[in-house]
Amino acid sequence: xxxxxxxxxxxxxxxxxxxxxxxxxxFSTIVCNRPxxxxxxxxxxxxxxxxxxxxxxxxxxxxxxxxxLTSDLIDQxxxxxxxxxxxxxxxxxxxxxxxxxxxxxVKLNEVSETLDQVNQAGYDLDHLQDFLEDIKAS
Numbered sequence: 158x159x160x161x162x163x164x165x166x167x168x169x170x171x172x173x174x175x176x177x178x179x180x181x182x183x184f185s186t187i188v189c190n191r192p193x194x195x196x197x198x199x200x201x202x203x204x205x206x207x208x209x210x211x212x213x214x215x216x217x218x219x220x221x222x223x224x225x226l227t228s229d230l231i232d233q234x235x236x237x238x239x240x241x242x243x244x245x246x247x248x249x250x251x252x253x254x255x256x257x258x259x260x261x262x263v264k265l266n267e268v269s270e271t272l273d274q275v276n277q278a279g280y281d282l283d284h285l286q287d288f289l290e291d292i293k294a295s
Contacts, residue, residue: 166243167254168245168247170200176208176211185244186214187214187247188219189217190254191249206218226257226260231292235261252280255282259271259275262274
């Protein structure tokens with residue numbers, strides 16, 4: 158798990174066994190940014206969703222296939238950021254989660270600040286700077 162802000166964290170794929178620990182860490186929301194069946198052995202989001210309900214966690218399914226970043230996904234992630242709940246987002250490696258966060262975050266903050274936070278979380282999205290500038294300008 159990698160901290161992006163005090164209220165937003167990203168991670169690689171989780172299992173149902175991880176959920177009680179996530180709940181104990183004070184998270185209120187888990188977001189799945191990964192479509193089901195990308196690889197053998199991946200835990201389906203429905204199992205994660207059921208376990209979240211059993212642990213009093215809100216579950217949001219926002220799957221993003223690689224290369225299919227949409228304005229709807231960005232807008233929904235923007236809404237999550239604005240809720241300021243402690244949110245745990247996961248996908249295969251965390252890259253889709255941090256990409257969606259960065260695209261949503263530039264609506265609120267500067268691109269350079271956003272990229273600095275991304276880098277501090279251990280990801281490199283510098284190649285998206287022009288794209289993020291376009292989002293910021295719109």
